[in-house]
Amino acid sequence: MATQARPQPLDGLFPRLFATRKLTLDLAAPLSDADATIQPFPDASPAKWHLAHTTWFFETFVLRDHVAGYQAFDERFAYLFNSYYEAEGARYERPKRGMLSRPSLDEVRAYRAHVDEALERALPGLPPAALELVELGINHEQQHQELFLTDILATLAENPLEPAYGELPQPVCFATEPLAWHRGREGIVEIGARDDGFAFDAERPCHRVFLAGHEIAARKVTNQEWREFIADGGYSTPTLWLSNGWACVQQEKMTSPLYWREDGTQFTLGGRRAIDWAAPVAHVSFFEADAFARWAGARLPTEAEWESFASSADPHLGNQLDAAAAVVPRPGGGIFGDVWEWTQSAFSPYPGFGPAEGAVGEYNGKFMSGQLILKGASCATPRAHSRASYRNFFPPHARWQFTGLRLARDA
Numbered sequence: 001m002a003t004q005a006r007p008q009p010l011d012g013l014f015p016r017l018f019a020t021r022k023l024t025l026d027l028a029a030p031l032s033d034a035d036a037t038i039q040p041f042p043d044a045s046p047a048k049w050h051l052a053h054t055t056w057f058f059e060t061f062v063l064r065d066h067v068a069g070y071q072a073f074d075e076r077f078a079y080l081f082n083s084y085y086e087a088e089g090a091r092y093e094r095p096k097r098g099m100l101s102r103p104s105l106d107e108v109r110a111y112r113a114h115v116d117e118a119l120e121r122a123l124p125g126l127p128p129a130a131l132e133l134v135e136l137g138i139n140h141e142q143q144h145q146e147l148f149l150t151d152i153l154a155t156l157a158e159n160p161l162e163p164a165y166g167e168l169p170q171p172v173c174f175a176t177e178p179l180a181w182h183r184g185r186e187g188i189v190e191i192g193a194r195d196d197g198f199a200f201d202a203e204r205p206c207h208r209v210f211l212a213g214h215e216i217a218a219r220k221v222t223n224q225e226w227r228e229f230i231a232d233g234g235y236s237t238p239t240l241w242l243s244n245g246w247a248c249v250q251q252e253k254m255t256s257p258l259y260w261r262e263d264g265t266q267f268t269l270g271g272r273r274a275i276d277w278a279a280p281v282a283h284v285s286f287f288e289a290d291a292f293a294r295w296a297g298a299r300l301p302t303e304a305e306w307e308s309f310a311s312s313a314d315p316h317l318g319n320q321l322d323a324a325a326a327v328v329p330r331p332g333g334g335i336f337g338d339v340w341e342w343t344q345s346a347f348s349p350y351p352g353f354g355p356a357e358g359a360v361g362e363y364n365g366k367f368m369s370g371q372l373i374l375k376g377a378s379c380a381t382p383r384a385h386s387r388a389s390y391r392n393f394f395p396p397h398a399r400w401q402f403t404g405l406r407l408a409r410d411a
C-alpha cells in the first residue's frame with residue numbers, strides 16, 4: 001500500500017535537518033581540539049561549544065520534551081551547553097567557555113552522533129509542535145554556523161603565526177563602482193514576516209509603517225571608501241561620532257576596521273591577504289558605520305527603509321555560505337550576502353509581538369534592549385537562511401561579525 005505523502009511545509013525538513021547537522025561537522029573538520037577549545041573573548045564562543053550547544057538545543061527542546069524514554073547522552077551537559085535559557089536552569093558562565101578542555105572534540109562529535117541518531121528514529125512520529133521546534137533548531141544551528149566562522153576568525157587572528165582556516169583566492173582588483181542612489185518608497189509600507197513560511201518570532205507580526213522621502217545607496221560602502229574616511233581623519237575627529245562611539249574609539253585605540261593591518265593587508269579566514277579595495281567594508285561596529293555615514297553627508301537607513309528597498313530582491317542570491325570553506329566579502333555583490341548591514345533602528349518589538357511559547361520564548365524577546373538591527377546576510381550566512389524581514393541584532397560596539405553598511409539620506 002502506498003504511504004501518504006507528508007503535507008508541506010514538512011517535505012524537505014528531514015533532509016534539511018541532516019544537511020545542516022553535517023555542515024556544522026564539516027566546518028569543524030579543519031580544526032584541532034586545541035583550535036576548537038579557545039575562546040578569544042567573552043562574546044565569542046569556542047568552536048567545540050557551538051557544536052555541543054546546537055546539539056543540546058535539539059536534545060532538550062525536541063528529544064527530552066517530545067520523545068518518551070529518551071536517554072540523555074550525558075546529564076551534565078545541560079549545565080555546560082545551555083546558553084541563556086533561564087527556564088532551563090543554571091549554566092556554566094559564558095566568559096569561561098574557553099576553560100573547558102573536556103569534553104574533548106571527539107566526545108562532542110560522539111554527543112552529536114547520539115542526538116542525530118535519536119532524532120532520525122524519532123522524526124517520523126513527532127507531533128507538529130515538535131516538528132516546528134526541529135525547524136527552529138535548524139535555523140538556530142544555521143545562526144551558530146555563522147558564529148562558528150566569525151568566532152574562529154577571531155580565534156586565529158589572536159595568533160602571531162597567522163594560521164589560515166582555509167584557502168581563499170587572491171583578490172582580483174576591480175575598481176569601486178560609482179555610487180548610485182535609489183529613490184525609496186514614500187508613504188505607508190508593510191514590513192515584517194507574513195504568516196507563511198518560517199520566521200523568528202521577532203519578525204512578526206507583519207505591520208504597516210510610514211516612510212518619509214528618502215534615497216538609499218544602490219551598493220554597500222567599500223574598503224576604498226573606508227580608506228578615504230581614515231585618510232580624512234575619520235577616527236580622530238570626535239564631532240563625527242556618537243558619544244559612546246567616541247569613547248569606544250579612545251578606549252580601544254581604534255584606527256581602522258577590525259583585522260586591518262597598517263600595511264594594506266587584513267587578517268581573514270584565508271590568513272593575511274591584501275585588502276580588496278572594491279569589496280564591501282566588513283568588521284565595523286554600528287558606531288563606526290554611523291560615524292562614516294555622517295562623514296559622507298548621509299545617514300544609516302532605518303530598518304523599514306532597508307526592508308522596503310530589499311523586498312523585491314532574491315535573498316537566496318549573493319555571496320553566502322554554501323559549503324564548509326573559508327569565506328570573505330567580495331566586490332560586485334547584490335543586496336544579500338558579503339556583509340550584514342547596520343541600520344539606525346533599535347531591536348524592539350513590532351506592534352502585537354508575542355514571544356514563542358515555552359522556554360524558546362527566551363530566544364529573541366529578552367534581548368530587545370541595547371541592540372541595533374542588521375539586515376541582509378553575509379558571506380558566512382548559510383544560503384537560504386535570510387530573508388528581507390530577517391532581524392539580526394548586535395550591540396553597537398560589536399565588530400567581529402561580517403558587518404558593514406549601506407548609506408541612506410533624506411530626500
Ligand SMILES: [Fe+2]
Pocket residue numbers: 053083140144
Ligand atoms: Fe544558541
